[in-house]
Amino acid sequence: MLQTDNHIIAAALADTFIKKNKSICYVASNNKEARILSTELSLYISPSLINFFPEKETLPYDHFSSPESIIKHRFKVLNQTNNGPNILITSAKNLFERYPPKSFFRSLQSFNLGDSIALDKFKKILTDNYFLHTERVDSINTFSSRGGVLDIWPSIYKNPIRIEFFDEEIESIRSFNPSSQLTVKQLKQFNLTTGSNVPLDDESIKKFRDSWRDYFPDNDERVCDLFKDLNNRHLVEGYEIYLPLFFSKTESFGNLFIDYDFIKSDVIEDKNVDYWNEINKRFDEENIDSSRPLLKPEKLFFNLDDVNDFLHLSDKLELDKRAYKILNIEIGFNENLNIAKQLLREGSIDKIIISSLVPSEYENIKKLNLSSINEITNINDATNGLNLISIDIYRPLYNLNLKTIFLHREFFIDDVPLDNNLKSSIDIRIDTNIHFNFNDYVIHENYGLGVYKGLEVVESKGIKNEYLKISYANDENLYVPLAKAFLISKYHKNSEKIETPLDSLSSNKWSQKKQRAEKRAYDHAAEILDIESRRLSSHAPSLRVEDSSYEDFVKEFPYQETLDQIVAIEAIEKDLSLVKPMNRLLCGDVGFGKTEIAMRAAFISVNADKQVVILAPSTVLVSQHYQSFIDRFKKFGINIKSLNRHSNNSEKTEIINDFNKGKIDILIGTHALFSQALNFKNMGLLVIDEEHRFGTKQKDIIKAKKPDVHVLYLSATPIPRTMNFIFAGLKDFSFLHTPPTSRLSIKSFLKVETDNLMVEAIKRENSRDGQCFVIQNDIKKLANLKDRLLLLLPDLRIEIAHGQLKKAEITKTMNLFQIGKIDVLLCTTIVEMGLDIPNANTMIILDAYNFGLAQLHQLRGRVGRSSKQGYCYFLIPTPDIPKNSRERLDSIIRLSELGSGFFIAQEDLELRGGGEILGEKQSGHVDAIGISLYLSMLKDSIEGIKNPQYEYKSVTSxxxxxxxxxxxxxxxxxxxxxxxxxxxxxxxxxxxxxxxxxxxxxxxxxxxxxxxxxxxxxxxxxxxxxxxxxxxxxxxxxxxxxxxxxxxxxxxxxxxxxxxxxxxxxxxxxxxxxxxxxxxxxxxxxxxxxxxxxxxxxxx
CATH class of the missing domain: 3.90.1150.50 (Transcription-repair-coupling factor, D7 domain)
Structure with a gap:
């Protein structure tokens, strides 16, 4: 919990700023303190006058660059023009950093609607100012052009900018969504800033080259990859270690903001000593590789004396602590509110300002017995009495000068949503993730296996059209009109099978393979339809919402639903209202909102007097779900119980009896529930979480117990058999593609294991007050691993967790990790499910080649669960690993975007081959023609059996x-x-x-x-x-x-x-x-x- 009395600093800073009427910069002791101070200042002065300059979130001499979100934030501050007094909040570490000269950070030019400039001239301005030309703009400091349209993403903007030209006139300026590429907002003008941290023009590159050679006269530039990349204008990860070599003179933070009065924290000097020692230690550790020579600390950083001399000239903040009273956070929000109301009645204060970011909590505060409450959008609008506003979290304070008490609801809640903006990526289609790369293997439905050789425009009799070029055996080429592109699908070679030769355009072997596969697809379709018909012969109860209680339940959800969630919820509500048993898979990555949707389905069932069973594959997940359901349903009088292997016999007997008597509304447990003497007669809904963790036999046993029940499957990475039913159209499917707001894609790396790499990754996380997972699935290796890491990192708190420990020991360790008392958790895949620790954002997976693709994705989903950048390292003992393992690891690195779980399941299915669908004996039919084409045949066969009049291909014009x-x-x-x-x-x-x-x-x-x-x-x-x-x-x-x-x-x-x-x-x-x-x-x-x-x- 944050120290409450530090809110006093924000109040005092605001007073100082108002009295001075001059720009000031406050140097906080750390990044976290600086961030929250910037929020608290907005209670007293306009947010437009407050700037927060964050730390880089990298280690000294790091191999990484800052996350893009940090770069954008820093660039925005460095590039802004000074339009009057403002407050800048930063931390002490930033004072050690060397920056480009002040002249480098400037707004190059403003562009307005109606301005005249040739498109080619505009593009030259961009390239001259270090913007990278790409096919598609989805990251900062890049641009692309299409005809008379130019996309650009200056780092100071939240979204990229699209400029449309009419001849040489700027006809339209608009911001657009980088995911959907669609317009967000029309603009009248925009400012162009430099597109890089370093200059990349010829003169600057020469300056870098000469400086590097002068500084490292004994090093060979030919073996320094970083030198070669920068010499070729490629800003690769970690290039900042050579930043001073691009300039004749670098700038200090103080000189960049020379017009500001600096004020320092009281506790800053000791922190500076620690950081300078860390810089020197990192230099000693890293300066061992002749292919990556390092600048000495005093060349890359300002030294300790420089920083302290500057701070000695800075002011200390004058604090009149008599003007403030600290609130007792231990007694909670409601009691503090009661005290504040009493002070308001007595006339000791004039105002109470309450804030909440969570919509449901905001509504709950409005419903409290508060007589009249004034809803405001700006603190300046606050009136005497009670005021309610929605802004970022701040620490509670009683400000006697202002006769005001500030309370924030989420300060008393551990899990706080950072942003609730509704994302609009519902239009993102699953199939846009599937595309052909040059030299990919593809299957043409009529001609077989070939190699994709790109798009070509072919002119015939004066008419031009674009074709896909596919190369076949014997150097034969096929040109496919793009109107026939649907006949082509990607072919994934199963790495465990022998190589499949290319087909020949002049042979009939392909048609023979295709006929055999069609016959097998027909038989397969008959088997699937037999299973489906048995399910449809039963009738499930129609579960409908008959009163307003469901609406009340929905309002309690503390976040804004994504559009994906809304679509899925509506589909499930409709499914439950029918007598046809629901059979739906809800697919979405960890943290994308599957559980909330399951809770709503459960509420509908219980509201219709039907019981609900929730199945989870592990006791850890059962415990988490139990707690989540208890918290979510606590206001609605619904009886929820859980059963797991740790329940004693008397508890089991009591729960079984109560469930059979209908006293329990929702029962949560593992599949062992179905081996108990439970009566499922009144069950209306079965939810199977982590569907991919249950075997086919387990699910068949479960469904046999109660075939007429609505079933909702939840999974991030569905198993092949489930994917098969989805593609065949026999299992309804909802896909949550939209990530939680502020979530970033996890940076993923495949590396050979070394102590240095692990230490660097752990230190980087620890330097930003974060925690780490280290996964080693061989329990015998964990003790030695702990000893090894303690020798390398003696100051860190490192503990072990695995499934063979006693329950009490596991629980204690997990709880300590959850509350931040453990820095590094060494564990097996016990953490694969059911653990939500937003502060743990680095994961190291040892012997990663031994894991399955879906399992690696599940593990990676444990980090990056907040607005911080997450990192996941897949480590292997040697570069020489089996080919199929290498393909799995290459896939997990490539598919690292948020919401990739479904695509990983697809890739996993394709990499494993046809045996995953038909069994090994029949898998040759699938592998010969590719899974995509086989599934298409299967779907046609199913339609043909269901409807004899069905033309196997609808009329294709x-x-x-x-x-x-x-x-x-x-x-x-x-x-x-x-x-x-x-x-x-x-x-x-x-x-x-x-x-x-x-x-x-x-x-x-x-x-x-x-x-x-x-x-x-x-x-x-x-x-x-x-x-x-x-x-x-x-x-x-x-x-x-x-x-x-x-x-x-x-x-x-x-x-x-x-x-x-x-x-x-x-x-x-x-x-x-x-x-x-x-x-x-x-x-x-x-x-x-x-x-x-x-x-x-x-x-x-």
Whole structure:
């Protein structure tokens, strides 16, 4: 818990600032103190006058650079112009750092709507100022261009900026979401700042090169990778160790803010000594690699004397402690509020200001018996009496000068949400994660296994179109029109199988393999449908919400739901209301909100007088769920119990009897529940958490006990069998893709294990007051590992946890770790589930090659659960590990974005091969054609069995107007992004969805050009044609023809015949079912399109 009396510093700083009417900088003793002070200051002065300059969150001589969020924050402060007095809050460590000269941090230029500047000139300004040109802007200090649209992300902005040009005029400026790439807000102007911490122009690179050679005359630059990268203008991780070599003179923090009056913390000197000692110690430890020579401490940092001399000239804060009273935090929020109300009644204070960030707590405070309460959005609006506001957490204080008491609800709660902005990434599609890279193996449905060789624009008879190029055996090439891209799927070679040779375009072997796989898919479909039909023959209870209690329960949720959660909740509410048993998988990474959705489903069931059983795979998770459910349901009189292996016999007997009598509403336990004498007659809902941890037999036994129950599965990484049912369309599926607000992707690394690497990772975390997990799944190695780390890190608190310890010992260790009394927890995979420690943000996994892909992802999910940057190190003893292990580890590193669990499950399924679906004997059929194509066949077979009239492929139209209809690279330069758009166009089945994609593309790339307009017009006709049974439209200048499917709808046929009879000069039908059309102005392909569209509208 933070020291309450330090809120006094914020109040005193505000007084000092107001009296001086001059910019001041307060140097706090540490980063945490500086951060909360900046929040507390906003209680007294406008937040626009307060700046927080954070620490870098790296170690001295680190191999890492600061997280992007820290860089953005620091750049914003360093680049701002001084528009009058303000307060800057920083910490002592930042005074040791050497910075670029003040002239380097400046706003280069402001750009406004209507300004004139050539696009090429603008791009040159960006490259001259160290912005990196990329295919897509999704990180700071990068830019991309498409036609007349330019995207840029200056580091001082929360979101990137999109500028649209009309000739040489800036026609539009808007911010956009880096995930969806869609517009967030229209802007009138923006400021451009430098795009790097160091200059990268020719002169500066020469300066770096010469300085490096002068400083390290005995070192060989050819073996220094960092030198080579910087010499080539590549800012790789850890480049900051050479920052002073780019400049003739570096700047101190004090000189950067020379116009500020500096005020220092009382407890700063001792901290400075410790930090200077750490800098020198790190130099000694790291300066052992001739390929990475280091600048001496006094060259990279200002030394201790420099910093202390500066601080001696700084003022100390004058504190009148008589003007403040410290509140007793031990007695809690409600009691402090009662004391404050009493003081208000007595006239000792004029105002009470209460704050909460949590919506439900905010509402609860409003419902308290507080007579009248004034809701405010700004502290300055506070009136006498009670005031309620929603701002960041601060420490409670009684300010006698202001006759005001400040209380913050979350200060008395351990788990505080940092930000509640609603994210809008519901439009992010699962399939956008699937794309082809150059030289990827792919399967063409009609031609087999080949190698993707990129996109090529091919011109034929003056008409250009873009094709996918696929290389086959014997140097044969296939050019696939992008309208047929849906026939191609990615092929993952199973690393444990022998190499699969490429197919040949001139051989029939592929068709034979495909026929055998289709036969197996049909048999497989019959097996699946048999299982499904038995499930559907039973009827589950219809569970509906009949009163307002559910609405009250929902309001108690202390966070804002993501759009993904809202969609999933609505789907589950609908499922529960039906008599068809729910069979839904809810997929989402750890911390994405699966448990809250399960709780809502449980509430609906209990509200309908039906019992709920929650299954978890471990006693640790059972205990966590039990506590979570107790806390969430405490106001609603619902009886919740748990059973696990630690329950004694008398407890088990009592719980079983109470459940059978209907006295228990929600029962939480492991699968062992189903071996007890429990009566499930009144069970309405079964929730299976961590579905991937239960075996098929276990789940079948569970479902056999109560086949007519609604079942909700929760998983971050579904098992292959479940994925199989999802792809086959037999298990409903909800996907939580949106991460919690402020959560960052975990930085993941695959490294060979060394003591230095582990020590550095642990020290880096410890330096920001964080904690670490070290995973070693071999219990026999844990004791030696602890001894080894204690020798290397004697000042840290290190403990062990594993499943063979006594329950009391495990509980004690976990509790100590949870409250921050342990710095490093050495453990087995016991922590894989059920542990939520936001302050633990570094994980080291030893012998990582022994773990499965899904298990590695689950473990990694234990860190990065707050707004801090998380780090996960996958360590191996030697670079030479089995090929299949290497592929798993490469996958976990590549799939490190938030919400990757589902894609990891897909990759795991593909890496393991067909044996995971059909068993080893039948797996050859799947591996021969690829899992993606097999699952497509399976889905078609299921539809064919269910509906004998089903055409195995719905009518797929071909449309060709013999003009240019594609996305030119000038409009969207990235081949990967173009391919994604093509695939989305091909998969869209509704005109409304196509229109949304058109709007998105205009937003991202600017106004349509003719080729893109033609592409979307064809796509629109494609959708309409499929609905009308049209299989082909071919339109030349001299002839337009429409081919209909043989099984044409009778009403449509009659409408066609009526049109032909009334316009026989224009329309002629051939016996084959082809309709020929004579069109005026036939040389204009757009006119022909319009004519055909009008015709289709007439027959629809």
């Amino acid at each position: 071909e449309i060709n107007f013999y003009d240019d209809a594609f996305i030119p690279d000038i409009y969207l330069p990235s081949p990967t992004e173009r391919l994604k758009i093509y695939r989305r166009i091909n998969e869209i089945t509704k005109i409304s969805d196509l229109f949304k994609l058109k709007i998105e593309l205009i937003d991202r790339c600017g106004k349509y050009i003719n080729e893109v307009d033609a592409l979307f017009s064809n796509a629109e006709l494609l959708i309409l044609s499929g609905e009308m049974g049209i299989s082909k439209i071919s339109s030349h200048e001299d002839k337009t023809s429409i081919q209909f499917h043989p099984k044409l709808d009778e009403d449509v046929l009659n409408k066609i015949l009526t049109i032909i009879r009334s316009n026989s000069k224009i329309y002629q039908m051939e016996p084959s079912g082809k309709l020929n059309i004579s069109i005026e102005d036939s040389k204009n392909s757009n006119q022909r399109r319009l004519f055909v569209r009008n015709f289709i509208n007439e027959i629809s």
